[in-house]
Each structure stands twice: as structure tokens, then as C-alpha cells.
Amino acid sequence: MKKILVTGGAGHVGSHIIELLVKDPENQVISLDNYFNGSTENHIKGAEYRTGHTKDIEKLIPETPDIVFHLGEYARIAPSFDDVEKVFDMNILGTFAVVEFCRKRKVGKLVYAASSTKFAIEGDGRHQSPYAFTKATNVDLINNYGRWYNLPYAICYFYNAFGPREKGVGKYATLIAKFEQIYLNGEEFTVVKPGTQKRNFTYVGDLARGIILTAEKGNGDGYTLSNTKAHSVIEIAQSFGGPIKYIDGYYGRAESGEAPNKTREELGWETTVDVLDYIKEFVKAHPRKNKPIESVYESKTV
Ligand SMILES: NC(=O)c1ccc[n+]([C@@H]2O[C@H](COP(=O)([O-])OP(=O)(O)OC[C@H]3O[C@@H](n4cnc5c(N)ncnc54)[C@H](O)[C@@H]3O)[C@@H](O)[C@H]2O)c1
Structure with missing residues (x-):
């Protein structure tokens, strides 16, 4: 048996990693989650779920795992x-x-x-929000543990995850699921100005497959898991059919930047789902009673 610990296993991406891992009967999969943003609805049959903060990991995980997937962190920029x-x-x-x-x-x-x-703003992105700062600091820490203690590790970089089990409501909701809710409620799509900012929305199943592949074959820093195609937030809102309402932005919303790409070059990983196709399927499955009007595409500023 391979013992595998997933921190944040009750969260969005963590639940998809667990879903793939439990398919192999040789894997014993344990999740450690404090349920700050996780949910029992994301539990996958075949995994064991423990509740607690990662700072208590020593006490909560008496086993010695072969692999630790570490996702259990505060995971949102704006809040x-x-x-x-x-x-x-x-x-x-x-x-x-x-x-x-x-x-x-x-x-x-x-x-x-x-x-x-x-990677945004030529590396200054790490200072753009408390979230970005802690994530980049932890990359430094893990890289240094590799140097200081020969800690075996691999670092994956995620870009805007979307897909099943994504949170669409509340303070920690993410864009695609939030827009699905707006679409279903027939409301206006709130887009932070200018709206032309592009994001490499990446399917959560592709992220899960990529991080597992990296665990098996990757070493060190630089495993980017991103869709190569980026889409602007306006484009996303329009693909739902609008209408769009523009709002003022906040500090810390930089365009994503160039990142190292060992996942494609070394491991041959590729994405399989584009976000616009995903939205098209969603819209097809949930037809609106009233078709959006022409003026949808005329930007309205508030
Ligand atoms: N979703 C993205 O687009 C994206 C992009 C870049 C990086 N990431 C990283 O991927 C990871 C997963 O992201 P997600 O979108 O699935 O977020 P998520 O909030 O859905 O999942 C994180 C999970 O970790 C738990 N958690 C948070 N802090 C914890 C702690 N100290 N101890 C134990 N559990 C804790 C939460 O309750 C939650 O279930 C995070 O580390 C995030 O920073 C995500």
C-alpha cells in the first residue's frame, strides 16, 4: 500500500486529486482539512477524512506518508x-x-x-496580496528545505481552476461557478474593470491529473499546470450571454505572467478541456427562457 496524505482534501482541487487517487486500490488516501473552506459534500468514497489545522499535522497524522500533496491553505486572492x-x-x-x-x-x-x-508583473506579483505573498514565501521555504535538508519535493503552479464542485456562492466563490449562479439567477455579470484582464482558466480534472503526474515523475520547482489559452473576464461573461455590469477593481489583480513549464516539456502533460467549451455545455444544459438582448455586448459602466 502507498500511504498518501492530501491536505485540503475536502476543498475543490483536493477532492479531484483524491477522486483519482482512490481509483488505485494500492493507495491508502488520507485527507487533513480544517473545513475553513472545505465541505463534507466534497468527500470521496474510499478516502479517510481527518479534521484539523495543518499546524497540528504531527499529532493528527501518526502515519508516515509516501507522498504529501499540500493544498490545505487559505486559497483566495481578493478576500x-x-x-x-x-x-x-x-x-x-x-x-x-x-x-x-x-x-x-x-x-x-x-x-x-x-x-x-x-509570476505577474515580472515577479512583483508575489507582493500584490497577502495571499500571493504567503504562497510565494512557501515556495521559497520548500525550495530551501530542498537545499538545506535534501527534502524530496515538487512544486506545481495552478492557474484559475474551474469545474465540478467549484464554489459558486459566498465570500470564497470562484469566477466560473459564480457566473453559473448569476446565469441561473438571470442577474448581471459583475466584471471588475477593465475586464480585458486575461486568465488561464484550467479544468480541475486536468490539474488533478497533472499534480499526480508531477508527484510520480517530477522533481523540484517549475511544474506549471495551466491551459495555454487565456480568456478575458469579458469574454467569459459574454460566453454566458451577459449582460455585464462593470465594477471598480481592487489592488492585487495583476495579469498572470510567464512561468516555467516543466510539466509540458518533461512530463508531456496537456489540458483536455477549454473553459469556453465547458461554458457552452453548461448553457446548453440550462437554456434560458429569454434570450439575452443585443445590448448585452455594449459595455455598461456603473
Ligand atoms: N483554485 C485555484 O485556481 C488555485 C490557483 C493557484 C493555487 N491554488 C492552490 O491550490 C490549493 C487548493 O485550492 P482550491 O481552489 O481547491 O481551494 P479550496 O479552498 O477549495 O481548498 C483548500 C482546502 O484547504 C482547507 N484548508 C485551508 N487551510 C487549511 C489548514 N491550515 N489546515 C487544514 N486545511 C486547510 C480548506 O478548508 C479547503 O478545504 C490551495 O493551496 C490554493 O492556494 C489554487
């Missing part, structure tokens, strides 16, 4: 400004404990779900 104490507690204290756990237990490999935000 991180208000939640800075939580961000530092969950991401800095929590991740330090995870990294120490891996060092002391001689875990076979630590695989970290890093954020692409640090």
Missing part, C-alpha cells in the same frame, strides 16, 4: 486583504508544520500546490 491573520495562520504557520513534518518523517515527496500569482 485575503481582510483575512490577513487567517492567511498567515493557515499558510505560514500551517505550511511550516507540514514542511517540518515531511523533513522529520522522511516523507518520500512533498508536492506543493503553488500559485501562479507570483
Whole structure:
């Protein structure tokens, strides 16, 4: 049996990783989640779920895993400004404990779900929000544990995940699921100005497959998991049929930047689903009673 720990296993991406891992009967899969943003609705049959903060990992995980997938962190950019104490507690204290756990237990490999935000603005992206800062700091920490202690690790960079089990309501909802809710409610699509900012929306199943492949074959930093095609937020809202309402942005919304790409070059990973096709399927499955009017595409500023 291979013992595999997934921190944040009750969250969006973590649940998809677990879904793939439990398919192999040789895997014993344990999730550690504090349910800050996770949900029991994301539980996958065949995995074991433990409740707790990663800073208590030593106590909560008496087993020595062969692999640790570390996703259990505060994971949203915009609200991180208000939640800075939580961000530092969950991401800095929590991740330090995870990294120490891996060092002391001689875990076979630590695989970290890093954020692409640090590549924005030629590397200044790491300073654009409390979230981006802690994610980039943890990449530095893990890289240094590799140098200082020969910790076996691999670092994956995620770009805007979308797909089943994505949260569409509440403070920690993410864009595609939020827009699905807006579409279903017949409301206006709120787009942060200018709306031309592009995002590499990446299908959650592709992310899960990519991080598992990286765990099997990757070493060190630089495993980007991103769709090569980027779409602007306006394009996304339009593909739902609009109408669009523009709102003022906030500090920290930079365009995503160039990242190293070992996942494609070394591992041959590719994405399989484009977000516009995904939205097209969603719209087809949920036809609106009233077709959107022409003026949808005329930007309205509030
Ligand atoms: N979703 C994306 O587009 C994206 C992009 C870049 C990086 N990432 C990273 O991928 C990971 C997963 O993201 P997601 O979108 O699935 O987020 P998510 O919020 O759905 O999942 C994170 C899970 O971790 C749990 N958690 C948070 N802090 C914890 C702690 N200290 N101890 C134990 N559990 C904790 C939450 O309850 C949640 O279930 C995160 O680390 C995030 O930073 C995600």
C-alpha cells in the first residue's frame, strides 16, 4: 500500500486529486482539512477524512506518508486583504508544520500546490496580496528545505481552476461557478474593470491529473499546470450571454505572467478541456427562457 496524505482534501482541487487517487486500490488516501473552506459534500468514497489545522499535522497524522500533496491553505486572492491573520495562520504557520513534518518523517515527496500569482508583473506579483505573498514565501521555504535538508519535493503552479464542485456562492466563490449562479439567477455579470484582464482558466480534472503526474515523475520547482489559452473576464461573461455590469477593481489583480513549464516539456502533460467549451455545455444544459438582448455586448459602466 502507498500511504498518501492530501491536505485540503475536502476543498475543490483536493477532492479531484483524491477522486483519482482512490481509483488505485494500492493507495491508502488520507485527507487533513480544517473545513475553513472545505465541505463534507466534497468527500470521496474510499478516502479517510481527518479534521484539523495543518499546524497540528504531527499529532493528527501518526502515519508516515509516501507522498504529501499540500493544498490545505487559505486559497483566495481578493478576500485575503481582510483575512490577513487567517492567511498567515493557515499558510505560514500551517505550511511550516507540514514542511517540518515531511523533513522529520522522511516523507518520500512533498508536492506543493503553488500559485501562479507570483509570476505577474515580472515577479512583483508575489507582493500584490497577502495571499500571493504567503504562497510565494512557501515556495521559497520548500525550495530551501530542498537545499538545506535534501527534502524530496515538487512544486506545481495552478492557474484559475474551474469545474465540478467549484464554489459558486459566498465570500470564497470562484469566477466560473459564480457566473453559473448569476446565469441561473438571470442577474448581471459583475466584471471588475477593465475586464480585458486575461486568465488561464484550467479544468480541475486536468490539474488533478497533472499534480499526480508531477508527484510520480517530477522533481523540484517549475511544474506549471495551466491551459495555454487565456480568456478575458469579458469574454467569459459574454460566453454566458451577459449582460455585464462593470465594477471598480481592487489592488492585487495583476495579469498572470510567464512561468516555467516543466510539466509540458518533461512530463508531456496537456489540458483536455477549454473553459469556453465547458461554458457552452453548461448553457446548453440550462437554456434560458429569454434570450439575452443585443445590448448585452455594449459595455455598461456603473
Ligand atoms: N483554485 C485555484 O485556481 C488555485 C490557483 C493557484 C493555487 N491554488 C492552490 O491550490 C490549493 C487548493 O485550492 P482550491 O481552489 O481547491 O481551494 P479550496 O479552498 O477549495 O481548498 C483548500 C482546502 O484547504 C482547507 N484548508 C485551508 N487551510 C487549511 C489548514 N491550515 N489546515 C487544514 N486545511 C486547510 C480548506 O478548508 C479547503 O478545504 C490551495 O493551496 C490554493 O492556494 C489554487
